[in-house]
Amino acid sequence: MEERPESYDPTRYERPSVTVDVVIFTLISQELHVLLVQRRHWPFKGFWAIPGGFINMDESLRDAARRELEEETGVRDVYLEQLYTFGDVGRDPRTRVLSVAYIAIVRADAQQIRASDESTDVGWFAVRELPECLAFDHDQILAYAISRLRSKLEYTTLAFQLLPEVFSILELKHIYEQILGEKLDKGNFYRKIKESDLLEETTLTREGRGRPTRLWRFRPERAGDKQFVFRWREDRK
Amino acid sequence: MEERPESYDPTRYERPSVTVDVVIFTLISQELHVLLVQRRHWPFKGFWAIPGGFINMDESLRDAARRELEEETGVRDVYLEQLYTFGDVGRDPRTRVLSVAYIAIVRADAQQIRASDESTDVGWFAVRELPECLAFDHDQILAYAISRLRSKLEYTTLAFQLLPEVFSILELKHIYEQILGEKLDKGNFYRKIKESDLLEETTLTREGRGRPTRLWRFRPERAGDKQFVFRWREDRK
DNA sequence: TATCATAGTGTTGAAGCTACACTATAGACA
DNA sequence: TGTCTATAGTGTAGCTTCAACACTATGATA
Numbered sequence: 001m002e003e004r005p006e007s008y009d010p011t012r013y014e015r016p017s018v019t020v021d022v023v024i025f026t027l028i029s030q031e032l033h034v035l036l037v038q039r040r041h042w043p044f045k046g047f048w049a050i051p052g053g054f055i056n057m058d059e060s061l062r063d064a065a066r067r068e069l070e071e072e073t074g075v076r077d078v079y080l081e082q083l084y085t086f087g088d089v090g091r092d093p094r095t096r097v098l099s100v101a102y103i104a105i106v107r108a109d110a111q112q113i114r115a116s117d118e119s120t121d122v123g124w125f126a127v128r129e130l131p132e133c134l135a136f137d138h139d140q141i142l143a144y145a146i147s148r149l150r151s152k153l154e155y156t157t158l159a160f161q162l163l164p165e166v167f168s169i170l171e172l173k174h175i176y177e178q179i180l181g182e183k184l185d186k187g188n189f190y191r192k193i194k195e196s197d198l199l200e201e202t203t204l205t206r207e208g209r210g211r212p213t214r215l216w217r218f219r220p221e222r223a224g225d226k227q228f229v230f231r232w233r234e235d236r237k
Numbered sequence: 238m239e240e241r242p243e244s245y246d247p248t249r250y251e252r253p254s255v256t257v258d259v260v261i262f263t264l265i266s267q268e269l270h271v272l273l274v275q276r277r278h279w280p281f282k283g284f285w286a287i288p289g290g291f292i293n294m295d296e297s298l299r300d301a302a303r304r305e306l307e308e309e310t311g312v313r314d315v316y317l318e319q320l321y322t323f324g325d326v327g328r329d330p331r332t333r334v335l336s337v338a339y340i341a342i343v344r345a346d347a348q349q350i351r352a353s354d355e356s357t358d359v360g361w362f363a364v365r366e367l368p369e370c371l372a373f374d375h376d377q378i379l380a381y382a383i384s385r386l387r388s389k390l391e392y393t394t395l396a397f398q399l400l401p402e403v404f405s406i407l408e409l410k411h412i413y414e415q416i417l418g419e420k421l422d423k424g425n426f427y428r429k430i431k432e433s434d435l436l437e438e439t440t441l442t443r444e445g446r447g448r449p450t451r452l453w454r455f456r457p458e459r460a461g462d463k464q465f466v467f468r469w470r471e472d473r474k
Numbered sequence: 475t476a477t478c479a480t481a482g483t484g485t486t487g488a489a490g491c492t493a494c495a496c497t498a499t500a501g502a503c504a
Numbered sequence: 505t506g507t508c509t510a511t512a513g514t515g516t517a518g519c520t521t522c523a524a525c526a527c528t529a530t531g532a533t534a
């Protein structure tokens with residue numbers, strides 16, 4: 001803390017406004033999607049934006065993020081992580097606004113609760129087909145969120161958060177393929193995921209055209225405190 | 238953004254104060270140190286704290302961090318990275334204060350500029366011998382900064398930022414040993430660092446008791462945009 | 475009972491890593 | 505001037521891991 005007079009009082013200083021914006025991801029038909037809302041008022045009226053809002057003085061940042069998430073999706077208790085705080089000077093034309101951005105991941109089987117509701121200005125967008133231009137610096141926030149998600153999925157067990165409660169190993173492999181942008185070997189994937197001991201076999205199967213699929217459940221308790229256990233590739237040259 | 242009236246004006250909302258706090262690391266006699274300042278006024282008068290201060294309305298967060306860093310150390314153009322934003326409700330008794338924390342790494346040969354100056358209330362502390370209790374929630378911030386630094390050092394080239402301009406391979410190995418907390422094989426370390434092609438040989442040597450050491454320089458341009466190139470261990474089970 | 479489709483397993487050669495023995499080069503000192 | 509010591513730096517055998525791909529398993533359908 002630099003030198004201040006004895007009577008220094010931070011309440012007298014000029015203060016920025018602070019919003020919490022939550023980038024909400026989910027998987028819809030095997031594709032990564034993100035939730036955006038369309039703005040109804042100036043500034044950036046009509047533009048798509050990351051859902052968010054100003055913080056209340058009596059709630060923590062995380063609580064604010066949780067509140068926003070629940071307001072938008074009706075979902076609680078999902079993966080939620082602080083991403084970054086954006087604080088350039090001219091990012092909001094109204095006044096100085098800092099944005100504390102969060103990432104949330106909503107399970108594939110839960111996101112229908114308030115999914116793409118035609119009657120409102122809310123929608124899920126595939127990350128491969130995002131709107132051209134977003135409100136404020138939200139392009140930048142979203143790009144950073146996607147890149148962070150990608151890299152975390154590569155060396156953590158976050159991918160499991162995208163899947164429903166119960167899933168097949170090949171569905172999991174498919175997510176990794178999407179994220180890494182390359183085909184993976186079936187046999188090697190099987191061996192690796194089995195060795196990791198992160199999955200619990202269920203009695204369920206799913207029948208289709210060929211041999212029925214055995215279904216599995218993720219055992220987060222086997223991943224330790226952190227999610228840093230299953231990384232598909234050891235080498236990242 | 239949730240629904241707001243047409244006339245919604247963020248400037249009318251109650252706003253938090255925002256500080257930028259910079260955890261400044263350096264290496265002193267082969268040990269990781271951090272810079273702390275002693276508070277002169279209420280609250281937490283006499284307690285050690287992470288250097289920081291309130292942001293100005295006309296500077297970005299990063300600029301504020303750079304300004305704090307330069308005020309404390311006189312150093313510019315060093316590694317600087319946003320760590321996390323701390324925003325719990327009661328963390329400052331004066332008013333609601335958010336703290337955007339940054340990490341800075343100052344080269345071992347530069348930090349003397351305004352190092353442990355006896356006449357002021359500023360000091361370098363070895364991370365193994367920190368003060369018992371810091372001001373505000375700075376214990377928490379510092380603990381998080383150290384853990385982030387540790388893990389980034391393991392899989393990035395950040396360790397080079399701690400070393401002076403020119404160094405020997407065994408000095409580099411020593412840093413990795415400190416960070417990882419285990420002995421590394423000399424031969425394997427040599428081979429790996431050579432293969433990475435991150436070092437440029439200099440004509441300098443340093444003479445001592447045995448065979449003189451060849452000195453090397455880090456080539457950041459060979460590490461690509463990101464620092465994510467040299468990771469000592471591929472496996473992190 | 476053959477065939478198709480998808481699920482899941484085994485195996486081999488190559489690459490990478492670990493551990494450790496080896497060589498190199500300077501100063502000190504008889 | 506040779507040899508001893510201390511630290512710098514290299515070579516390599518054997519073990520482990522991994523990528524690629526051939527193989528087997530099981531249910532539906534006709």
